[in-house]
Amino acid sequence: MTAAAPRMPEAAARHTPQSAVVRCRDVRKSFRxxxxxxxxxxxxxxxxxVSIIGPSGSGKSTLLRCLNHLETIDAGEIWFKDELVGYRRRSADVLQEASHAEIARMRARIGMVFQNFNLFGHMSALDNVASGPIHVKGAPRKQARDRALALLERVGLAEKARSYPRELSGGQQQRVAIARALAMEPELLLMDEPTSSLDPELVGEVSEVIRALASAGTTMIVVTHEIPLARDISDEIAFxxxxxxxxxxxxxxLFSSSQQPWLRKLAQRG
Ligand SMILES: Nc1ncnc2c1ncn2[C@@H]1O[C@H](COP(=O)(O)OP(=O)(O)OP(=O)(O)O)[C@@H](O)[C@H]1O
Ligand SMILES: [Mg+2]
Structure with a gap:
């Protein structure tokens, strides 16, 4: 299989309840x-x-932020493996928000890559990648830095290890951000429009890294407006x-059979 081939399109038919990493049930959220x-x-x-696509304002980023409890939810339940996200059950129908420590522990298992990279500006690329394992997981400094270098190599940036974010292009910064997320060995990787703030000529290099992660079997939820990327990396697309x-x-x-006008328009565009 080439890297560009869609992975296991028949996957949906083979899902078992046991293999669900995230389960959202009737999740509701209001802002004012x-x-x-x-x-x-x-x-x-x-x-x-799974990629999530849809019109602007449809709630894609909000959903992604709820998945690691960057937002509270008003009703429903989100499960990450066998744990409720952000809450603990007080009784059959009463949930109480989890403690900061519980939330931090869960977030350490879920990586997030943002549209605007969110790197630490005062740290080199290497330190950006090594800091989570050192400060959150208590990894020995030397081991964390060796591993960070290997991860920078994996995203094609070993030679930029000493560079600061301001010295890197947008595409390079996003690849550092992906390496930083991977350094925590996440069980799930969330990406919110990972290529949308990049100049067009830099989209390819970041897409290539995401494609390689997909081929390597990384569990990912990717919100994107890049339909070719979504088609390319996803087992399934959610609209x-x-x-x-x-x-x-x-x-x-999805594109050929849907009756949704928004999807049909995309299908016609090819
Ligand atoms: N913190 C907030 N306070 C108030 N309203 C918010 C907040 N976050 C999101 N919203 C509103 O919720 C709606 C959904 O926003 P969201 O960012 O989830 O959309 P989206 O699908 O990610 O859109 P886009 O494709 O433009 O990124 C929008 O109307 C937005 O204005
Ligand atoms: Mg959004």
């Missing part, structure tokens, strides 16, 4: 009376990539609109 998530049911599976996941399926069938 505006209901942004209006009953989200959404699963993500071990070693699979969000009006605060709900309206449809999901392998790219081949």
């Amino acid at each position: 009376g505006l209901e942004v998530l209006r009953g989200i049911d959404f699963d993500a599976y071990d070693r699979r990539v 969000m609109a009006d605060g709900r996941v309206q449809e999901r399926g392998p790219a081949q069938t």
Whole structure:
């Protein structure tokens, strides 16, 4: 299989409940009376990539932020493996927000890559990548830095290890950010529009890294407006609109069979 080939389009048929890494059930979220998530049911599976696409304002980023409890939720439940995300159960129908320590422990298992990289400006690329393992996981400094260098090599940036973010292009910064997320050995990687703030000529190098992660079996949820990237890396694509996941399926069938005007328009564009 070439790197560009879609991975296991038949995967959906083989999902078992046991392989769900993320399970969202009727998740609701409002901001000042505006209901942004209006009953989200959404699963993500071990070693699979699901992309989330949909119109601006449909709640994609909000959903992603709820998955690692950067946002609280108003109703419903989110499970990460066998744990409730952000909450503990007080009784059958009462949830209480989890402690800071519990939330931090869970977040350490879920990597996140943001649109705007969010690197530490005062640290070299190497230190950006090594800092999580050292400060969050207590890894020995030498071991963390050796591993950080290996990760920078994996994203094609070993020669930039000593550079500071301001000395790197957007594409290079995003590749450092991906290496930094990987350094924590996440069980799940969330990406929110990882290529959308890049100049067009830099999209390719970041897409290539994401494609390689997908081929290596990294469990990912990727929000993107880059439909070719979504088609390329995803086992399934979920279409969000009006605060709900309206449809999901392998790219081949989602675009051709959907009745959703937004998806049909994309299909016509090719
Ligand atoms: N912290 C917040 N406070 C108030 N409103 C918010 C907040 N975060 C998001 N919203 C609103 O929620 C809605 C959904 O926003 P969200 O960022 O999830 O959309 P999106 O699908 O990611 O859009 P885009 O494709 O443009 O990134 C929007 O109307 C937005 O203005
Ligand atoms: Mg967004």
